[in-house]
Amino acid sequence: MLEAFPIQPLIGGILIGISAALLLAFNGRIAGISGILYNLLFNPLSSSESGWRIAFLLGLLGGGYLMLPAAFELRNGYSPILLVVSGLAVGIGTRIGNGCTSGHGVCGIGSMAGRSIAATVTFVATGIITVTVLRSFMA
Amino acid sequence: MQRLIIALISGLIFGAGLVISEMVNPVKVQNFLDPFGNWDASLAFVMGGAVAVTLFTTHFIMKRKTPLFSDRFYMAVKTSIDRRLILGASLFGIGWGLSGYCPGPGIINAMINPSEAMIFLPALIIGGWIGQRYSA
Numbered sequence: 001m002l003e004a005f006p007i008q009p010l011i012g013g014i015l016i017g018i019s020a021a022l023l024l025a026f027n028g029r030i031a032g033i034s035g036i037l038y039n040l041l042f043n044p045l046s047s048s049e050s051g052w053r054i055a056f057l058l059g060l061l062g063g064g065y066l067m068l069p070a071a072f073e074l075r076n077g078y079s080p081i082l083l084v085v086s087g088l089a090v091g092i093g094t095r096i097g098n099g100c101t102s103g104h105g106v107c108g109i110g111s112m113a114g115r116s117i118a119a120t121v122t123f124v125a126t127g128i129i130t131v132t133v134l135r136s137f138m139a
Numbered sequence: 140m141q142r143l144i145i146a147l148i149s150g151l152i153f154g155a156g157l158v159i160s161e162m163v164n165p166v167k168v169q170n171f172l173d174p175f176g177n178w179d180a181s182l183a184f185v186m187g188g189a190v191a192v193t194l195f196t197t198h199f200i201m202k203r204k205t206p207l208f209s210d211r212f213y214m215a216v217k218t219s220i221d222r223r224l225i226l227g228a229s230l231f232g233i234g235w236g237l238s239g240y241c242p243g244p245g246i247i248n249a250m251i252n253p254s255e256a257m258i259f260l261p262a263l264i265i266g267g268w269i270g271q272r273y274s275a
Contacts, residue, residue, distance in 0.1 A: 006181035012160020013185035017192025019152035024197065026145040028206035028213050031153060033243040038267045052146035057246070059150020064247035066151070067158035074252050075166055082237050083258040087245075089234025091266020094242060096273055097227020098215065101241045102153075104228070105186055110193025111201070111214070118220045123232035124172070130236030131172040 020107050027052060032103020033060070034094035082134075093123075141208045154247060160185040163247050165239025165255075172236050227270070234266075 020031040029052070040053040094100040097119055099108065104123075108116020161167050162185055170179035205211055235241050240248065240259050248256040 006184045009160045009162075009181045009184040010188045012156040012158070012162065013188025013190075014192055015152050015156030015159065016185070017189035017196070019149045019156060020189070020193050021196035021200065022145060022152070023149040024206065024212070025200045026206055026208045027142050027149075028209040028211055029146075030213065030215070031149060033153075033241075033246070034267070037242060037246070037264075038271060041264065042268060042271050052142050055143045055146040056150035056153075059147040059152075060154040060157075060243065060246060061150075061250065062147075063151035063154025063156075064158045064163065065154075065250055067155050068250065070158060070161075070163060070251050072161060072164045072167065075255065078238070078255060080258050083255055084262045086234045086238035086240065087259040087262025088266040088269070089230045089237065090241065090245070091234075091263040091268070092270040092273070093227045093230030093232070093234055093266075095227070095267045095270025096223050097231055098217070098224065100231060100243075101186075101235075102243055106189040106193055107197075108215070109190050110197045112194070113215065113218070115215070115217060115220055115224055119224055119228040122225055122228035123235060126229045126232030127172040127236040128174060128232075130233045131169050132175050134236065135169075135173060135176055 016102070016106060017110070020102070020110065023056070024107070030103055030107045031056070032099050032107060034100040035098070035103055038095055097123075145208060153243070156185075156189075157243055157247055162241075163244040163251060165244070165248075168239040168241075168244070169236065172239075 023029050023031045036053045036056055040050055104116040104119040109120060157163050167179055170177050171182040238259060245259050245263055
């Protein structure tokens with residue numbers, strides 16, 4: 001049971017928190033990735049509204065790129081049907097639920113928003129049910 | 140210009156955090172969501188670390204009247220926990236468990252595992268578009 005302390009998840013989490021704090025303190029914006037993506041794609045307002053969203057997403061890719069190669073084995077041969085259904089459910093769910101892991105889980109809970117706490121408890125719970133059921137079928 | 144630079148830096152730090160923490164590894168995420176099976180609790184430290192920072196900083200940031208480079212805080216206006224929120228979060232959790240991807244790690248996987256991202260990301264965008272129509 002004695003495993004190494006998960007220092008990398010902790011450091012990564014702290015970085016994510018700092019990122020969200022920066023965006024809120026300077027720009028007054030929520031670092032919610034689903035909202036940033038959908039507003040950029042579906043709600044094109046003025047160019048100034050799109051500009052920071054493009055900059056954030058480019059930064060997201062750039063920051064990820066700087067830390068590559070990822071230190072894990074790539075999953076191979078995963079069901080394309082599961083990937084499609086997953087993408088659709090994540091897309092619909094985060095749009096009608098107004099947020100994902102970042103917007104509700106990190107920013108929303110950080111501001112003690114009841115909606116975000118409820119959303120986070122809900123998506124972790126249905127995520128656990130889904131993986132439990134999925135793996136019982138795959139086993 | 141200032142705001143663009145802040146958004147870029149914020150994105151850079153966020154992306155680095157997602158890779159360092161291994162949130163971008165969908166198998167690890169599924170193991171996190173598997174407490175009755177092959178549980179890997181380490182990803183709890185990602186949200187734990189992030190929320191520890193935001194709980195502390197948001198409190199001080201919101202004491203200001205305005206952000207440093209902007210005229211106001213763009214916070215969520217809704218406060219009620221309604222059916223749409225719970226339905227949406229439920230669907231999101233199901234999707235998250237089915238692949239191990241949430242939106243941020245899905246985007247970064249365009250560079251890590253493009254053969255999965257090229258299926259997941261278009262579906263994500265189509266799903267977002269469907270959700271948008273339902274919202275309107």
